[in-house]
Amino acid sequence: LVTSPSNIGTIISQSAKQLSDLLDRAEDVGISEIVESIIGLPDDVSHVVNLNTLGEKKDVMVNMLSKSLKSGDAIFTRISRSIYGAVRGAVLGGTGSKGRQLVEMALQRVGAAFLTDKVMEVAEVLIVVATVSESVHGAWYSQLLKNMSLID
Structure with a gap:
C-alpha cells in the first residue's frame, strides 16, 4: 500500500523483484499469478484493504495485462522493441561498461x-x-555470403 509519494519507488522495486523471483521459480506462470505477485499483499490484509475493491482492481489488472501481452498491441510493441534494442546493444557493445x-x-x-x-x-x-557458431560454421557463412554476392 502506498502511504506516501516517497515510497512509490520502493514499492515498485519490491513488486519487480517479486515478479522476477516468480518467473525464475516457475516455467509456466499465468497472468493472474503475475498480478498476484505484482500486488504482493500479505495474506491477512482484510483489516487494511477492502477485499471486494481489491478483487475488482485485480480483475482490471488481469484484463489490462492480457490485452497488453498480445502481439500488435502498442505497449507490447514498445516493450519488445526496447528489450530487443537492449539485447542488441549488449551483444554489439560487449559486456563491459x-x-x-x-x-x-x-x-x-x-x-x-x-x-x-x-x-x-x-x-x-x-x-x-x-x-x-562462427568458429564452427564461419567458412560456410563466408561461402554463403559470396554466393549471394554480398561480399567479394
Whole structure:
C-alpha cells in the first residue's frame, strides 16, 4: 500500500523483484499469478484493504495485462522493441561498461532498467554462442555470403 509519494519507488522495486523471483521459480506462470505477485499483499490484509475493491482492481489488472501481452498491441510493441534494442546493444557493445550503458538506455525507455543485470547475463551467453557458431560454421557463412554476392 502506498502511504506516501516517497515510497512509490520502493514499492515498485519490491513488486519487480517479486515478479522476477516468480518467473525464475516457475516455467509456466499465468497472468493472474503475475498480478498476484505484482500486488504482493500479505495474506491477512482484510483489516487494511477492502477485499471486494481489491478483487475488482485485480480483475482490471488481469484484463489490462492480457490485452497488453498480445502481439500488435502498442505497449507490447514498445516493450519488445526496447528489450530487443537492449539485447542488441549488449551483444554489439560487449559486456563491459559501454554495453551496459546501451542496455540501460534502452530499458529506461520503458521503465525496466532494473533488468539490466539479467540482459547482460543473456548477452554473455549469446556472445559465447555466436563465437562458437562462427568458429564452427564461419567458412560456410563466408561461402554463403559470396554466393549471394554480398561480399567479394
